[in-house]
Amino acid sequence: MKQLLKNQRNISIILFLSVIISMVLWYYGFHQNLSYDYNIIKKSKNNLTSKRDKYKRMKNEISSIQEEWDFLNEEFETVIKRVPNKTNFDNVSNSLYNLIKNSGLSIINYSPSRLAIDKKTIILPDGNDQIIIEKIPIDIEVRGSYVSFGQCLESMAESRYRLTASHIEILKKSKEPEQAIKFIAYAYFQSYASKTSSMAQKPTKKQKVKEKITPKKKPQTQSKISNPNSQSNVYHEIVIRDSKICKNISNNKPYDSGTKFSTDIGRVYCHSLLDNNDEKSNAIYHNWYMNGQLKAKVRIRIKSGKNIPAISYRDIKNSDAGEWKVEIIDSDKKILETIIFELV
Numbered sequence: 001m002k003q004l005l006k007n008q009r010n011i012s013i014i015l016f017l018s019v020i021i022s023m024v025l026w027y028y029g030f031h032q033n034l035s036y037d038y039n040i041i042k043k044s045k046n047n048l049t050s051k052r053d054k055y056k057r058m059k060n061e062i063s064s065i066q067e068e069w070d071f072l073n074e075e076f077e078t079v080i081k082r083v084p085n086k087t088n089f090d091n092v093s094n095s096l097y098n099l100i101k102n103s104g105l106s107i108i109n110y111s112p113s114r115l116a117i118d119k120k121t122i123i124l125p126d127g128n129d130q131i132i133i134e135k136i137p138i139d140i141e142v143r144g145s146y147v148s149f150g151q152c153l154e155s156m157a158e159s160r161y162r163l164t165a166s167h168i169e170i171l172k173k174s175k176e177p178e179q180a181i182k183f184i185a186y187a188y189f190q191s192y193a194s195k196t197s198s199m200a201q202k203p204t205k206k207q208k209v210k211e212k213i214t215p216k217k218k219p220q221t222q223s224k225i226s227n228p229n230s231q232s233n234v235y236h237e238i239v240i241r242d243s244k245i246c247k248n249i250s251n252n253k254p255y256d257s258g259t260k261f262s263t264d265i266g267r268v269y270c271h272s273l274l275d276n277n278d279e280k281s282n283a284i285y286h287n288w289y290m291n292g293q294l295k296a297k298v299r300i301r302i303k304s305g306k307n308i309p310a311i312s313y314r315d316i317k318n319s320d321a322g323e324w325k326v327e328i329i330d331s332d333k334k335i336l337e338t339i340i341f342e343l344v
Helices: 002-081 086-102 146-157
Strands: 106-112 118-123 129-144 163-170 179-195 238-250 253-257 267-276 282-290 293-302 305-315 322-330 335-343
Touching: 086 106, 086 129, 086 146, 086 179, 086 335, 106 179, 129 146, 146 163, 146 179, 238 305, 238 322, 238 335, 253 267, 267 282, 267 322, 267 335, 282 305, 293 305
Parallel strands: none
Antiparallel strands: 106 129, 118 129, 129 179, 163 179, 238 253, 238 267, 267 305, 282 293, 282 322, 322 335
């Protein structure tokens, strides 16, 4: 009996030790590796979850970024549309001159410079076209009230051209309603550079150059908003190439053009040469003004194409002496050009 019990005890010990050894072997031989792999998989899952959440946030931000980009791009195109070609420098200068006069200010000095104080090369966002934007100063001295000068600045900001002002100085400080005011206006112009995929050139260093010329008493040339000669500027469907006030028209060509006519000539013509870049026919208007009052509005239908003439006329009487202008307006009521002339 004692021998049997002893054998059973030995067998229990052996079984117990076998279980312990099996558990140790299972832990170190299998469970530890399994636990290590589990931790790696868990870390990978956490990383993937973090990346997924990040991509979701980025996806939600893309729409807002796209909206902001579209808004900025529209603003950029709006600004570029207000920057004419440099060949229209005289037209912009005359437009600013008229703007100041129409604000009720007397011009003491008006001295445009022909040299830019700043240049920047810009790559258009919808292609590889490069344009050069130049900033040209105009020294101006006027006399008038603060209210009139404020209206002048507002008109400059709302002008069809890109115009800014700085260095405003009150030369005559007194209690009188009219003051002498000196400031610098800046006009911006664009010119076509080239097509390139490279980075835009760095802007040149600013050079302050002032070139004095005699003040203009009355502007003698028209004001244009479009770029008549550059094929790259397609911001306007209708582009005015040239416009004249003349005495005679023959074969759709102007003759005896000028800016001052006698009232005894009987009739004057407004001749416009333009490009209609639209694929269909369009309409423009010749609005005739005498001393600021609208006298006639002529609708002219123009076909699609280049170098299309648009002609209107006005019968003249002796009582029509005064300062006249013809505004050329498109169907959207945008002023494409203003021609100033005088009847004596």
